[in-house]
Amino acid sequence: MSTTVAPEPSVALADGDAIVEVADVSLSFGGVTSLAGVSLGQRRGEILAVIGPNGAGKTSLFNCLTGVYTPQAGSIVFHDAKGHDTQVIGRKAHVVNRLGIARTFQTSRLFNALTAFENVKIGVESRQHTGPVGAMLRLPRTRREERESDARSSALLDFVGLHARANEVASSLPYGDRRRLEIARALGTVPELLLLDEPAAGTNPSEKVDLAALIRRVNADMGVSVLLIEHDMRLVMSLAHRIIVLNFGRVIAAGSPEEIQRNPAVIEAYLGSTGGEGETSGGAADAGGRPDAGGDTRGEEP
Amino acid sequence: MSAAPAGRLELVRSLKTNTDARRLFACLVGGLVLALMTGPSGSASAPTSGFTGSILNPRVFGFLGFGAAIWLLMTVRHRFGDRIRAASDRVQASPRRLLPDRRLRYGIYAVVLAIAIVYPMHLSGFWQEVLVDQVGVYVLLAVGLNVVVGYAGLLDLGYIAFYAIGAYSAAYWTGALPIHPFVHLNPFWAIPFAILAATIAGVILGAPTLRLRGDYLAIVTLGFGEIIQIVATNLTGVTGGAQGVIGIPHFSIHLFGIRYAWGINNLPYYYLLLGFVVVVLVLFRSLENSRVGRFWTAIREDEVAAEASGINVLKYKVMAFAIGASTSGFAGMLTASKIAFVEPGDFTVQLSILILVLVIFGGMGSLPGAVVGAAVLQWAPWYLREHPILGFQQQDIYIYLGALLVVMMIFRPEGMIPSRRRRREIGLAEHGVGHADALSGTGPGPVA
Numbered sequence: 001m002s003t004t005v006a007p008e009p010s011v012a013l014a015d016g017d018a019i020v021e022v023a024d025v026s027l028s029f030g031g032v033t034s035l036a037g038v039s040l041g042q043r044r045g046e047i048l049a050v051i052g053p054n055g056a057g058k059t060s061l062f063n064c065l066t067g068v069y070t071p072q073a074g075s076i077v078f079h080d081a082k083g084h085d086t087q088v089i090g091r092k093a094h095v096v097n098r099l100g101i102a103r104t105f106q107t108s109r110l111f112n113a114l115t116a117f118e119n120v121k122i123g124v125e126s127r128q129h130t131g132p133v134g135a136m137l138r139l140p141r142t143r144r145e146e147r148e149s150d151a152r153s154s155a156l157l158d159f160v161g162l163h164a165r166a167n168e169v170a171s172s173l174p175y176g177d178r179r180r181l182e183i184a185r186a187l188g189t190v191p192e193l194l195l196l197d198e199p200a201a202g203t204n205p206s207e208k209v210d211l212a213a214l215i216r217r218v219n220a221d222m223g224v225s226v227l228l229i230e231h232d233m234r235l236v237m238s239l240a241h242r243i244i245v246l247n248f249g250r251v252i253a254a255g256s257p258e259e260i261q262r263n264p265a266v267i268e269a270y271l272g273s274t275g276g277e278g279e280t281s282g283g284a285a286d287a288g289g290r291p292d293a294g295g296d297t298r299g300e301e302p
Numbered sequence: 303m304s305a306a307p308a309g310r311l312e313l314v315r316s317l318k319t320n321t322d323a324r325r326l327f328a329c330l331v332g333g334l335v336l337a338l339m340t341g342p343s344g345s346a347s348a349p350t351s352g353f354t355g356s357i358l359n360p361r362v363f364g365f366l367g368f369g370a371a372i373w374l375l376m377t378v379r380h381r382f383g384d385r386i387r388a389a390s391d392r393v394q395a396s397p398r399r400l401l402p403d404r405r406l407r408y409g410i411y412a413v414v415l416a417i418a419i420v421y422p423m424h425l426s427g428f429w430q431e432v433l434v435d436q437v438g439v440y441v442l443l444a445v446g447l448n449v450v451v452g453y454a455g456l457l458d459l460g461y462i463a464f465y466a467i468g469a470y471s472a473a474y475w476t477g478a479l480p481i482h483p484f485v486h487l488n489p490f491w492a493i494p495f496a497i498l499a500a501t502i503a504g505v506i507l508g509a510p511t512l513r514l515r516g517d518y519l520a521i522v523t524l525g526f527g528e529i530i531q532i533v534a535t536n537l538t539g540v541t542g543g544a545q546g547v548i549g550i551p552h553f554s555i556h557l558f559g560i561r562y563a564w565g566i567n568n569l570p571y572y573y574l575l576l577g578f579v580v581v582v583l584v585l586f587r588s589l590e591n592s593r594v595g596r597f598w599t600a601i602r603e604d605e606v607a608a609e610a611s612g613i614n615v616l617k618y619k620v621m622a623f624a625i626g627a628s629t630s631g632f633a634g635m636l637t638a639s640k641i642a643f644v645e646p647g648d649f650t651v652q653l654s655i656l657i658l659v660l661v662i663f664g665g666m667g668s669l670p671g672a673v674v675g676a677a678v679l680q681w682a683p684w685y686l687r688e689h690p691i692l693g694f695q696q697q698d699i700y701i702y703l704g705a706l707l708v709v710m711m712i713f714r715p716e717g718m719i720p721s722r723r724r725r726r727e728i729g730l731a732e733h734g735v736g737h738a739d740a741l742s743g744t745g746p747g748p749v750a
Binding site: 066098109110122128132135 | 585592600603610613615621723727
């Protein structure tokens with residue numbers, strides 16, 4: 001079912017080893033423009049961070065990448081490990097997930113009445129095949145898949161450090177654990193690209209350190225490319241291989257963390273004109289609960 | 303001030319200050335009102351006969367006792383509720399719970415099954431008929447609707463349409479309809495065809511409409527239920543029209559020298575139905591604990607997150623809808639063969655709603671809940687009507703069942719035997735996380 005599309009030239013990526021290429025994507029809701037011709041590319045194996053003030057269009061970009069929103073123009077091509085190129089736009093969210101793009105949400109969306117273990121199992125089992133008849137009759141394949149899913153889910157909970165809380169109900173977990181559980185559930189779907197929407201929002205400093213380590217392990221040990229939205233500048237600067245800055249639905253800068261910190265347009269738009277390096281944005285703490293597409297605040301005014 | 307008013311004042315004061323006394327008073331008054339309401343009605347010639355017949359009658363003590371029992375329950379709940387809940391939470395949370403819990407559960411199942419097998423033998427023919435026609439079939443229907451409403455969180459108000467499809471399929475394949483199939487089947491062989499027809503109808507109706515959410519789905523299914531009834535009434539050449547069809551054969555076996563026919567006796571039908579219900583329960587229990595059951599819970603809780611986790615939401619919704627439809631069709635098939643008669647008037651919207659009530663009363667998403675809900679609510683009206691002392695008026699019974707449901711929704715919204723997942727959802731909703739009734743279909747909202 002993969003449609004081959006001629007790779008659009010990407011402003012942000014020169015070489016050919018891309019996992020996803022976004023070209024001229026525009027999205028608007030009525031008269032409100034959320035994305036105005038965004039182009040960017042991510043290399044396979046890279047941790048790419050997307051930063052920008054609230055309302056810059058970061059979450060809208062994620063929703064376009066995962067099939068939740070359908071942009072009015074542009075193309076998003078996903079290059080999977082087998083060499084297929086697939087147009088993401090116009091596909092449903094679960095199909096996009098099957099392509100190999102998994103995500104977490106800005107405000108965590110766990111299945112709150114299920115245990116941590118069951119949450120991960122749902123991610124893992126989305127790749128299995130047992131149908132209703134097999135499930136009712138508990139056919140051999142059903143039992144085999146159930147064993148596999150138990151083993152993988154438990155390994156994933158180990159990986160994110162939640163093994164001790166496997167049988168706790170998701171809603172009873174503390175914030176940092178919820179974040180990690182969401183990552184485990186997303187990893188259960190065997191993604192090649194993991195989209196993390198403000199994973200550190202609302203977590204405390206020590207949880208942030210753990211989370212950064214986890215994201216690094218996801219990237220290095222599992223070989224999953226990570227696309228990250230984050231407001232915490234210290235975290236972004238320490239994690240990301242490359243950073244893309246959005247403002248008013250446009251890419252205003254792209255480059256290494258050092259380049260971004262020096263970029264006058266970024267300092268102007270986002271960090272404030274005083275421009276302290278490695279400074280934590282003042283809005284980071286309360287950014288968790290606020291929908292991005294609203295365009296309510298645009299960072300700190302000088 | 304004499305002594306008597308002072309004493310009365312004392313009583314009034316204690317009613318004002320003492321919560322327990324106030325509750326007891328309210329419960330007793332409630333019992334009295336209930337006795338008055340359920341008693342014989344007055345007439346123009348003897349306007350007070352309703353009053354005297356209700357109050358000056360031993361049955362009033364039954365109702366006062368009922369009121370006192372309610373008071374006792376409320377008081378226990380009020381005084382010790384927190385401690386009981388804490389204890390049950392501790393038991394639930396303890397890691398060693400699994401083994402004795404499972405043994406206990408199977409023990410309970412065995413006892414219930416034994417009672418279900420032995421008890422009906424000692425009942426009169428009338429009660430055996432109630433067990434089959436009113437309880438058994440509705441248990442099957444409730445268990446099927448539980449998949450749609452309880453597991454997947456879809457509000458299906460046209461559930462009885464599939465029951466009709468199953469019943470008419472049975473009539474068709476056994477040759478009772480005006481149109482005939484190429485071969486007439488024994489009702490046993492007609493079962494798979496009836497189930498298949500209902501399942502296909504479920505898929506055909508479900509595939510386009512399950513894209514809708516909440517209220518819209520309810521309206522479409524409501525309409526579908528009406529359509530089926532109207533078609534059955536008016537398509538005289540096929541369905542026999544409003545008079546219905548007669549002569550649907552009973553179940554019978556002619557196999558390997560065994561000859562047995564289910565006739566007009568109710569007890570053999572009861573055991574046949576019991577066997578089918580047990581099989582369906584076992585199958586649905588494995589379904590609930592499988593990947594498919596977990597996906598349904600995921601969809602019910604958060605569709606957006608379910609899709610983002612790679613679940614084809616529409617596919618699993620249609621699956622739940624079709625499995626519910628097939629169970630309904632199965633029940634319709636069994637009824638048609640048992641009472642040997644089908645008419646369009648059997649398939650009313652009220653029946654769809656009644657089955658929904660059974661599921662909600664028992665506890666959505668819980669198999670024991672659906673069974674107990676259906677058994678209790680279907681048995682109770684007959685029990686109350688036939689009871690020598692209580693003797694409710696038949697036409698009033700649904701008023702009381704309605705009141706019972708209202709009370710239930712206030713004090714125990716999760717139903718009689720809720721599923722653990724459902725109970726958590728209700729608890730979460732009380733703390734402002736998510737929505738308890740997945741039926742409200744709030745939609746995905748902003749994805750943030």
